[in-house]
Amino acid sequence: MxxxxxxxxxxxxxxxxxxxxxxxxxxxxxxxxxxxxxxxxxxxxxxxxxxxxxxxxxxxxxxxxxxxxxxxxxxxxxxxxxxxxxxxxxxxxxxxxxxxxxxxxxxxxxxxxxxxxxxxxxxxxxxxxxxxxGAPAVRPPAGSTTVPARAVQIALVARGYNVVVDGVYGPQTAAVVRLFQRTLGLVVDGVVGPQTWAKLRVVEDRLRGRQTIRAVQAGLGTKVDENPGPVTDALALKKYGFALSKATPAQILDLQRRANAGTL
Ligand SMILES: [Zn+2]
Structure with missing residues (x-):
């Protein structure tokens, strides 16, 4: 208030x-x-x-x-x-x-x-x-069935924001979403609707870029350092069946899709 x-x-x-x-x-x-x-x-x-x-x-x-x-x-x-x-x-x-x-x-x-x-x-x-x-309490993300909290959090980490990936859309996640919206000139409401998600989601492009590495490390719950080293590789091998450093373009694309589905 x-x-x-x-x-x-x-x-x-x-x-x-x-x-x-x-x-x-x-x-x-x-x-x-x-x-x-x-x-x-x-x-x-x-x-x-x-x-x-x-x-x-x-x-x-x-x-x-x-x-x-x-x-x-x-x-x-x-x-x-x-x-x-x-x-x-x-x-x-x-x-x-x-x-x-x-x-x-x-x-x-x-x-x-x-x-x-x-x-x-x-x-x-x-x-x-x-x-x-008082503004009404922070609402859950619009279309939360299509944009799970985990996907929102992973996408924020992938874009360099500091947020805990716990799958819960609480005040902390909403605050970081507002920061993201403000930075991009979107309506600042802390709600991930279609317009915000279009800008926030992990880009699906078959490339193992910085954003993808960050998303995967956030999904694995390991240190997000953009360096797909042995620790990240070992965790990825266990969870996804392949090492991130040896992933094929198709596997990279699959990881990006999983990030956006909240299943990474
Ligand atoms: Zn006036």
């Missing part, structure tokens, strides 16, 4: 349908009147997870307060705090400006995100009052 506090009272443009540049548009935040250069404060404790210039948002930052609970601040006058900065409720994250697309004057656009979806800030928060906002 994250504690958030909104500072401004009167919105100049609410969340929802609007007309932008003469076209129907959905406003995914709430605008508040701010003079140019006036500090914009963050609604809760957390860490800056996005910061930069966006074609529509203008200069913006996004803060994560707990997994699944984020707030964003658009239309800043200049770059805000950099990614990775830890913030406390009320800290200044940037100063107000007019850099958002279609902006008609200095303001502060503020948004609330729960599991990657925008919500109406004013439906949750009251100005000046600390409100506890």
């Amino acid at each position: 994250a504690e958030l506090r909104l500072t401004k009272v009167t919105p100049t443009q609410r969340y929802g349908n609007r007309i932008l540049n003469g076209k129907p548009d959905f406003h995914r935040g709430v605008d508040f009147a701010f003079g140019r250069g006036v500090p914009v404060s963050v609604m809760g404790d957390g860490v800056i997870i996005e910061s930069g210039f966006h074609r529509v948002y203008g200069h913006y930052v996004k803060a994560e307060h707990e997994p699944g609970v984020c707030t964003s601040y658009h239309a800043l006058d200049a770059a805000g705090l950099p990614v990775g900065t830890r913030v406390k409720m009320g800290d200044t994250i940037g100063v107000a400006g007019s850099s958002a697309l279609g902006s008609t004057g200095p303001h502060s656009h503020q948004g609330l995100w729960l599991h990657g979806e925008t919500r109406d800030l004013l439906a949750y928060l009251k100005p000046g009052v600390i409100v506890t906002v």
